[in-house]
Amino acid sequence: MVQLYHRYGALLATLLIAATAIWVLMMVVLPYLVMAEYSFHPNLPMMQQGGPDDVYTLSNYASLFSGIDLLNGELPDDFRVFLRTIWGSTLVTFISLVVCYPVAWHLAKAAKPEQVGLLILLLIIPFWINEILRTFAWYIILAYNGPLNSALxxxxxxxxxxxWLSGSGGVLIGMTYAFILFMMFPLINAIETLDISQVEAARDLGAPEWQIHRRIVIPHAKPGIAVGSIMVFVLAASSYIVPAVLGSPGTRWFTETIYIWFFEGQDWPRGSAYAFILLGLCVVFILSVMRIFRVGLTDIAK
Structure with a gap:
């Protein structure tokens, strides 16, 4: 804050801070507050809103878990979708890490400097296209009579x-492709800071490549892995376009359930509650990743 005032002067710095505060208040804080207010009210006709029946309640949050019978293996549809979203987002995160790690290592330490720029450009160029167009491109590729089946x-x-589009396969492929760069660049940034002399010393001592990565590279890249995992999981869990286009009725995502309650069921309180449950899931995942990798906010910010 002090550096901002020193750099831009009192007037310009104050205007920048005020504009940022107004933007955050109008675009982030107020919509969340409105949704929070909705989520604690019953779904009533407009004429009854504000009346004696319009009281604060947790029923919208409890509705996700009502009807669970673990003894008989019975789960409500919305809860099944919620579990599918957790599992699918976790799997997308793992696949992205497995795919990105060798590429990130090559770009950060193995590739020649004159090749790195070209390779990164080739990774970025496809993402200059709108996400909806890229998702429909995968719809064509994965179609029953599409190019992928023809090639195979x-x-x-x-x-x-x-x-491919009758199960979760298409959704997993589309999401991995859509969010893979959010895993790639944190990994590259983390591996780039590794002193290559440590790797060379391990090789001179006869350590195999897998042990070098397990004992040296991966521990050093923990902040990058944590950042990439957080970003991919949160984006996958909150994605709507990819599961809506590449999924099927049996592979519905939790965001689609939220959409249905908001716009088809006209139950804004339940839709708001489900949205906050999804937000809580993302927060729990972030805290869990930070604990598992033993990184703090300062490490992630690097």
Whole structure:
């Protein structure tokens, strides 16, 4: 704050801070406050809102868990979708980490400096296209008579076309592709700061490559892994376009359930409660990742 005033002067710095505060208040704080207010009220007709029946309640939050019978294995549909979203987002995060780690290592330490810029540009260029267009491109690729099935049939890897869009496969592929760069760049930034002499010393002592990465590179890259995991999980859990386009009725995402309660069910209180439950899930995941990797906010900010 002090540096801002020293750099831009009192008037300009005050205007910048005021504009930022107004933007955060209008675009972030107030909408969340309105949704929080909605989430604690019953869904009543407009004429009854504000009347004696309009009282604060936790029923909208409890509705997600009502009807659970673990003994008989019965779970309500919305709760099944919630669990599917947790599992799917976690799997997308893991797949992104597995795919990105060798590429990030190559770009950060193995590739020649003149090649790094070109390789990063090739990674970024596809993401200059709108997310909706990229998602529909995957819809065409994964279609029953699409290019992917045609290629696999031509190579003899399939006897008949596979229905990629009838299960969770298409959603996982689309989400991994959509959010992979959010794992890639934190990993690259973290690995770049590693002193390569540590790796060379381990090689001179006869350590195999897998042990070098397990004992040296991965521990050093923990902040990057934590940041990438947080960003990919949060974006995957809150995604709507990818599961809506590439999914099927049996693979509905929790964001789609929220949309249904808001706009098809016209139950804004329950939709708001579900949105805050999803927000709470993301917060729990962030705190869990920070604890597992033993990193703090300062490490993540690097």
């Amino acid at each position: 049939l031509g190579m003899g890897l399939l006897d008949k076309p596979y229905r």
